[in-house]
Amino acid sequence: MKxxxxxxxKIEKFLYIKGFTIEGSRLLMRNQIYLALVGCIISSFLGYxxxxxxxxxxxxxxxxxxFLAKLVQEIIFIKKGALSVLLFQFYLRLGLxxxxxxxxxxxxxxxxxxxxxxxSIVVVNVLLYGLTLMGEKFKEA
Numbered sequence: 001m002k003x004x005x006x007x008x009x010k011i012e013k014f015l016y017i018k019g020f021t022i023e024g025s026r027l028l029m030r031n032q033i034y035l036a037l038v039g040c041i042i043s044s045f046l047g048y049x050x051x052x053x054x055x056x057x058x059x060x061x062x063x064x065x066x067f068l069a070k071l072v073q074e075i076i077f078i079k080k081g082a083l084s085v086l087l088f089q090f091y092l093r094l095g096l097x098x099x100x101x102x103x104x105x106x107x108x109x110x111x112x113x114x115x116x117x118x119x120s121i122v123v124v125n126v127l128l129y130g131l132t133l134m135g136e137k138f139k140e141a
Contacts, residue, residue, distance in 0.1 A: 018070070025069045032125045036062045039121050043114065053111040056104055057118020064093055065122045 011030050020026040036058040043054035071089050075082045104110045 019073065020070065022073055025073055028125065028129055029066060029069055031129065032062055032065050032122065035121050035125050036118075039118065043118070046114075049109075049111050050114045052108075053104075053114035054118040056110060057115040058121050059118070060097060060100060061119040061122040064097060065125075067093060 008030065011033065012026050015026045015029055020029055039058050040051075040055045043058075044051045046054075067089070071086065075086055078085065101115070104115065105112065
């Protein structure tokens, strides 16, 4: 238990240094890292093709989530031009993700189901976070 608390503290300190000053975004990003690592470890036992495809999807999803979460924190304080910055970053990330997915699917012959499974870790993370928030609301009521 003490080891987990130490790891949590180190990850949160690293994320804070990297610009994740809002506690909720740090928690989301920390949980995303944990889910991606656990998913990658489990998928590595499911065969080379499936495991590699899942790991690529998990890394791609986690990187996208990292840059989105960091951008949202910075945009909160921008008064003018926040929408254009958000749209530019969104389309840049979308384009890069599309290029990587195209390359991985066409040239590396990745397993598409495993790739989507890795990408969907982000959705699982956000759903779990939402459920914990909902649980806190019921405890207060």
